[in-house]
Amino acid sequence: MTMLSMSTHPSDETLSRLADQSELERMRSRAGRHLARCERCRGEIAAIAALGDAARALPEPALPASLRARVDERRQGEGSGVAPRPPMPTGGPAP
Numbered sequence: 821m822t823m824l825s826m827s828t829h830p831s832d833e834t835l836s837r838l839a840d841q842s843e844l845e846r847m848r849s850r851a852g853r854h855l856a857r858c859e860r861c862r863g864e865i866a867a868i869a870a871l872g873d874a875a876r877a878l879p880e881p882a883l884p885a886s887l888r889a890r891v892d893e894r895r896q897g898e899g900s901g902v903a904p905r906p907p908m909p910t911g912g913p914a915p
């Protein structure tokens with residue numbers, strides 16, 4: 821088994837893990853120390869971090885069509901046995 825040389829960039833997986841770590845945590849690992857010296861990998865981390873923020877900012881994924889159909893079906897089933905609600909009075913005549 822050969823040692824990783826400093827010229828070897830950490831894998832994407834390692835970089836994405838480092839992206840979640842603090843500066844201190846990074847310095848404990850070889851990849852983190854590489855990062856401190858490697859402009860290219862710092863750029864990668866910045867990109868990964870930006871991606872992570874973007875992913876978190878995304879709204880919840882829409883329900884799959886099949887699941888939505890099942891939910892609609894159940895709603896209709898529930899409605900059939902129950903008496904319809906009386907319409908709410910929407911503001912009577914003015915006093």
Ligand SMILES: [Zn+2]
Binds near residue numbers: 829855858859860861
């Ligand atoms: Zn690098």
